[in-house]
Amino acid sequence: MSCCKSKAGSGLPSIPRQLKDVAIAMADSLAHFAVTGKLAADRAVITNRIAACEACEQFTGTRCRECGCYVHAKAALAASVCPLGRW
Numbered sequence: 001m002s003c004c005k006s007k008a009g010s011g012l013p014s015i016p017r018q019l020k021d022v023a024i025a026m027a028d029s030l031a032h033f034a035v036t037g038k039l040a041a042d043r044a045v046i047t048n049r050i051a052a053c054e055a056c057e058q059f060t061g062t063r064c065r066e067c068g069c070y071v072h073a074k075a076a077l078a079a080s081v082c083p084l085g086r087w
């Protein structure tokens with residue numbers, strides 16, 4: 001859908017795209033929790049994810065331009081994945 005590909009002036013995805021991504025992330029996290037009983041990622045995993053984000057050109061300092069997520073919150077969820085496959 002073309003509306004979901006556009007980016008706002010901030011360089012972040014459109015609001016509909018961000019809402020869709022949050023809904024998918026919540027569903028993925030709940031499914032992961034149902035199977036593993038675990039919602040949060042391990043501390044070492046979070047640290048490695050954040051390090052990858054900090055080295056990424058899509059990182060704004062708080063958010064990811066690719067998905068619009070707040071990186072520290074995204075990295076803390078066990079089921080999260082980087083939209084560019086970097087973690």
Ligand code: SF4
Binds near residue numbers: 053071
């Ligand atoms: S989630 Fe992926 S694309 Fe987004 S800032 Fe982190 S490494 Fe970059």
